[in-house]
Amino acid sequence: MSIKRTLILCLFLLARNFAWAQEMTYTVSPVLSDTPYYHIELACRGVSGDSLQFSIPDWTPGYYQLMDYAAAVRNVQAKDINGNTLLCKKTGKNSWWIYNTSAAPVINLQYDVRSTRLFVASNYLEADRGFISPAGMFMHLKGHIEQAVTLTVKPLNGWSVATGLRPVPDQQYTYIASDFDVLYDSPILMGKLETFPSFDVQGKPHHFIAYRPREFDRAAFMKDLQKIINTAADIIGDIPYDNYTFLGIGSGMGGIEHLNSTAVSFTGGNLNKPEEKIRTYNFLAHEYFHHYNVKRIRPIELGPFDYDHGSKTRLLWVSEGFTVYYEYMILCRAGFTTPDEVLRALQNNIHAYESKPGRLLQSAAGASYNTWSDGPFGAGDSSISYYEKGPVLGALMDLKIRHETRNKYSLDDVMRALYREYYQEKKRGFTEAEFRSVAERIAGVSLAECFDYANTVKTPDYKKYFGYAGLDVATKDGSFAITRRKSMNTLQESILKDWLP
Numbered sequence: 001m002s003i004k005r006t007l008i009l010c011l012f013l014l015a016r017n018f019a020w021a022q023e024m025t026y027t028v029s030p031v032l033s034d035t036p037y038y039h040i041e042l043a044c045r046g047v048s049g050d051s052l053q054f055s056i057p058d059w060t061p062g063y064y065q066l067m068d069y070a071a072a073v074r075n076v077q078a079k080d081i082n083g084n085t086l087l088c089k090k091t092g093k094n095s096w097w098i099y100n101t102s103a104a105p106v107i108n109l110q111y112d113v114r115s116t117r118l119f120v121a122s123n124y125l126e127a128d129r130g131f132i133s134p135a136g137m138f139m140h141l142k143g144h145i146e147q148a149v150t151l152t153v154k155p156l157n158g159w160s161v162a163t164g165l166r167p168v169p170d171q172q173y174t175y176i177a178s179d180f181d182v183l184y185d186s187p188i189l190m191g192k193l194e195t196f197p198s199f200d201v202q203g204k205p206h207h208f209i210a211y212r213p214r215e216f217d218r219a220a221f222m223k224d225l226q227k228i229i230n231t232a233a234d235i236i237g238d239i240p241y242d243n244y245t246f247l248g249i250g251s252g253m254g255g256i257e258h259l260n261s262t263a264v265s266f267t268g269g270n271l272n273k274p275e276e277k278i279r280t281y282n283f284l285a286h287e288y289f290h291h292y293n294v295k296r297i298r299p300i301e302l303g304p305f306d307y308d309h310g311s312k313t314r315l316l317w318v319s320e321g322f323t324v325y326y327e328y329m330i331l332c333r334a335g336f337t338t339p340d341e342v343l344r345a346l347q348n349n350i351h352a353y354e355s356k357p358g359r360l361l362q363s364a365a366g367a368s369y370n371t372w373s374d375g376p377f378g379a380g381d382s383s384i385s386y387y388e389k390g391p392v393l394g395a396l397m398d399l400k401i402r403h404e405t406r407n408k409y410s411l412d413d414v415m416r417a418l419y420r421e422y423y424q425e426k427k428r429g430f431t432e433a434e435f436r437s438v439a440e441r442i443a444g445v446s447l448a449e450c451f452d453y454a455n456t457v458k459t460p461d462y463k464k465y466f467g468y469a470g471l472d473v474a475t476k477d478g479s480f481a482i483t484r485r486k487s488m489n490t491l492q493e494s495i496l497k498d499w500l501p
Helices: 003-021 180-184 217-236 274-289 321-333 339-355 364-371 386-404 411-425 432-443 447-455 462-465 489-499
Strands: 024-031 039-043 051-055 073-080 085-091 095-099 105-116 125-126 128-133 149-153 160-163 174-177 188-191 193-195 199-201 203-211 244-248 250-257 261-266 471-478 479-484
Touching: 085 105, 149 180, 160 364, 174 180, 188 203, 193 386, 199 217, 199 321, 199 339, 203 217, 217 274, 217 321, 217 411, 250 274, 321 339, 321 386, 321 447, 339 471, 339 479, 364 386, 386 411, 386 432, 386 447, 386 462, 386 489, 411 432, 462 471
Parallel strands: 024 149, 203 244, 244 261
Antiparallel strands: 024 039, 039 105, 051 095, 073 085, 073 105, 085 095, 125 128, 128 188, 149 174, 160 188, 193 203, 199 203, 250 261, 471 479
């Protein structure tokens, strides 16, 4: 084949793929009934072949449990461009085959999704509110996760729509995603919503949009949230998104992080109580810092995703556990909590972990890998939670690095190095060995003992590690207390001052 013909063929294939990428168009409409549901229409243009497999994910990234989204799918139908009905057959737990025997270039697929669970990993619809967890809503053509998607939302009268998806100019409630990974990572909130005053951090706009929030000082809240974002961004030194949106779904359960948004249970009513306000700020700091730690600073298993079976990793003690640790550090550095409150939080984590019989049977790495069956907080007496042991491991590693480098480096430097080397430069996640290599390079010494605490059931030497910051750890009646020593050396004073300013 001549060079000219080869070039023409390559351009044709590129153009065909590009055309395909522009022709996956969804329309979603809420339908109120005794059992509320969303009606989805998909126009899939540029298709080829006499049979096409469409699938809906079985889980959503950020929530490490199988969700069985397909169980909520109803009334799947397909027609060709002329309106002829095509045979549609469910052939697996979460897949449907469409038999396009006439080889029509356009397939119009439609189906309904029952939406009755108010949760950040589920779909929900009621009289004045709707929430879409996209992985549980939109089917993809098997093998074409990388294709671009256009989505139009048709809210009910008087509703508005909020999402991190990029809007299409001059087309209300129409959005575009570069691929299905982005679509599945962009929740949608609609209904009677309120938008709080926005703010910029490093020139990037940040929004908070909530469903019927209660009475509290919006301006003061957003000023505090800006301080939290500034503090978190200063840890990594870069903001990788163009804008960020907090979606307050109202009463409900949980929070899930996304690339440029987070969906959180939020009413605002507890912001008038000091302790509840700090708990809310910890929650928001946690979900926000996840856009670094797990979305971009991530184990290699967490992307590309296995939407059918789940993506198992042994490093959730880093992705989730360290994020708990950093929520403590962010609030302390921002001036919302005191060093003693951080120590009490770590005390509580130690006590929660040490009081579980599972600590003798399951490591933090094992809890990470088995969360798909055990759940994030463990199952019975045979497992533990990486949410409890993980932040303690983060503190121990941070103090070890500070001690070995005479307070020149810290865990912050490890996180920045991972962000730069793997997310920015290599554009992928890291392996367990690569994570350890970076941490030990920053520390300048072996961190074998720290990693033993993560990978085995060996009991951490709390006294030694907290001693690096001039702190004592005492146990009494099964509880733990972290206290300051009356006398410290110069290095201990320096570490404690910088660690907990």
